[in-house]
Amino acid sequence: AEITKPGQWVSLKAKVVQLWDSSSPNVSQVGLIGDETGIIKFVIWAKSGKGEVEEGKSYLFRNVVTDSFQGRMQVNINRYSEIIELDEDIKLPPREIEVVGALVAIQQNSGLIQRCTICKRVMTKGICPIHGKVEGYDDLRVKGVLDDGENFYEIILNEENIKALTGIDLEKAKKIASERLDKNAVLSELKNKLLGRYLKVRGTKGGRYLIVNEVEFIEGIDKSAIDKLIKEVSL
Ligand SMILES: [Zn+2]
Structure with missing residues (x-):
């Protein structure tokens, strides 16, 4: 839902992310609700006489009023509003996490690879698992x-990430491969530069993989420091 202006009557489907304690007798409930597009504060006024919402449940909030409080948008539930519990589970925005750990393994199908021009899947010896023998790029x-001392994270670094860390971009990788007449030379080079190094990675969990948005080297830290550095950077 797009909420940018105060004083608008809107209806939205959202999940209750968090309930906060309220010290005000005017407030029945206060907390955060969200959908795939974002998270926003909500207030149910005591005067509204509306039933209580529960954390983790999804609702249709009908006829709620947008408001701006201390520069942030929120929605207010008043006596003209309706709160209807939904059977569906409203999805929240993907959570971005930050992990600091050692890169303990690089898989064989890394380095200079070929992708299918139709579906972008990685090809093996010129064969796409879906489309067979097709043009690749x-x-x-x-x-x-990545091992942070507590968990293993499977990460994927793209060309941009790799370039930021090693200075090797696609052009340079192709040059390395052609100079040494060996595609695997790129993988060896990347292993030399990356394996065993400490990385700070910021990304979103997509299935089993941590899709990396930003990555940088971390120098000279001990394990207890790493443990402390692990934190969630946003809701
Ligand atoms: Zn394909």
């Missing part, structure tokens, strides 16, 4: 395992 990626 070169790409650079690293599939690796």
Whole structure:
């Protein structure tokens, strides 16, 4: 839902993300609700006489009023509003997390790879698993395992991430491969530069993989410091 202006009557489907304690007798409930597009504060006024919402449940909030409080948008539920519990589970925005850990493994299908021009899947020896023998294009990626001392994270670094860390972009990778007459030379080079190094990675969890948005090297930290550095950076 797009909420940008105060004083608008809107209806929205959202999940209750969090309930806060309220010290005000005028407030029945206050907290956060959200859908795929974002999270917003909500207030149910005591005077509205509306039933209580529960954390983790999804509702249709009908005829609620947008408001701006201390520069942030919120929605207010008043006596003209309706709150209807939904059977569906409203999805929240993907959570971005930050992990600091050592890159303990780089998988074999990393480095200079070929992707299918139709579906972008990685091809093996010129064969797409879906489309068979088709035209491919070169790409650079690293599939690796990051260990933060507590968990393993499977991460995928794209060309941009790899370039930021190693200075090797797709053009340079192709040059390395052609100079040494070996595609695997790129993988060896990347392993030399990345394996065992500490990385700070910021990304979103998509299935089993952590899709990396930003990555940088971390130098000279011990394990207890790493543990402390693990934190969630946003809701
Ligand atoms: Zn394909």
